[in-house]
Amino acid sequence: MLAAFWSTVWPYLAGAVVLGGAGAAAGWLRRTDRLVRGRKRQWREEDAIRTGHRSLAAVDAMSWQDFERYVAQLCRRDGCTDVEVSGKSGDLGADVVATLADGRRLVVQCKHYAPHRYVPSGDMQKFVGTAWLHHKADVAVFVATCPFSKPALALAVQHGILALHRDLLGQWNTGTPLPALLSLNGTGQGDRAHRQCRRDTYRSS
Structure with a gap:
């Protein structure tokens, strides 16, 4: 009787085992594919930053979260360590924090x-109020995808x-190291005609 029961049941059990194994294998393949695709995407992004092949148009197309991660990658490219991205509101201006190659504490606000x-x-007033006293920055950077108002x-x-x-972001993006840009503060936004041309180009694109 037991033999008859087993002979009836075992094909179903075997089928269940086979299906379960196939499902597990398919799940493993999907996870592996996602990991491989994610690593390839990360490699392409890092390579674009290393070689300066990412255009500012590509930066404009990012979300604000992607932009913060992009800035963090530029910091790593320039030798920063302990790079952290906040990725949330309420960070009091410290979107990216890191340690420069010379040991100074870097605090970056991204817009x-x-x-x-x-x-x-x-x-800028908000960042001035938090960068030095609250975040204890040695170097404070406000990076934006647009110009700053005169005030x-x-x-x-x-x-x-x-x-x-x-304009300075474009230089940083194409390989100029961050420390080399510190002495350029307050320069490089171009004259009124230059800025109007940039606005017209953006609006027509």
């Missing part, structure tokens, strides 16, 4: 704005914050 906009003085730029220069506007 992913449309190229035709300006960083207002209010944004915002004046505040940055007055308080020793690197206002890394769109």
Whole structure:
């Protein structure tokens, strides 16, 4: 009787085992494929940063979270260690924190704005109020995908914050190391005609 029961049941058990194994194998293959694709994507992104092949148009197409991660990757490229990305609101201006190659503490505020906009003085005021006292920065950088308003730029220069506007971001993106940009604070935004041309180009694209 037991033999008859087993002869009836075992094909179903064997089938269940086979199906379970096939399902597990398929799940493993899907996970492996995702990991491989993710590593390839990360490699391409890091290679684009190393070689300066990422365009500012590609940066404009990022989400603000991707932009913060992109800035963190640029910091790593330039020899920074202990690089951390906040990735959330309420960080009091410290979107990226890191240690520069010479040991100084770096605090970065990131703003992913449309190229035709300006960083207002209010944004800079907030960062001035937290970068040195709250975050204990040795080097404070405000990086944006657009220019800074004149009051915002004046505040940055007055308080020793690197206002890394769109033109300087383009230089950083194409390989100029961050420490080399510190002495350029307050320069490089171009004249009024240059900025109007940039706005017209963005609006027509």
